[in-house]
Amino acid sequence: MSSVRLNLAVIVGSVREGRFGPVVADWFVEQAKLYDEFTIDLIDLADIDLPLALPPTPPALQPDLPRPEGMAELTRRLDAADAVVIVTPDYNRSFPASLKAAIDWHYTQWKAKPIGFVGYSGLSGGLLAIEQLRQVFNELHAHTVRDYVTFPSYYLLFAPDGTLRDPQGPEGAARAMLDQLLWWGSLLHDARRDRPQIANR
16 A cells, blocks of 8 residues: 555535535544544635636547636646545535536546545435435546545534534544545555556546
8 A cells, every 4th residue: 555645635515605614624624634644635615716617528538628727726736636525515405516616627636536525414414415426426437435424414513613512423434434535545546656547548
């Protein structure tokens, strides 16, 4: 397994006013910091220029789209990521348009990388969004790890200071997912380096 320190990108998927996503993301980042093997990059899509309208589909041999200048920093950070965690609510049984835009503007940046999920919402805890995101990332040749973290009725679970009232269950779930991201991230990091044919296709 690779001895290289892995770059873990944690993406806040919601951009709406009054969103709770940054609270959940900050909590997860603290869990990830317990792993010396990760360098953590917290990406907030609210800070990114994310047009919803995509340009014409490029030729098959050129899968990446020409992107607006304001997206260059996001693209650079996704390129550098060895593993990704998506922090998402679910809106109307799906995930936010901002997150879909960020995904669709990129292609090779997701390939042969492990993806984990942290969901939050009312009854489902974000599971409806997570299940749809698994399908999307599968199409992009990413690997979604089995375990996830979910916060149903999140507004009851977090104290006003952003800490969890009962952290034991979520912390255990975060460890399980981070362990999988580390394992897959190390293997796929080396595979992209040593056998890049699929990752670059």
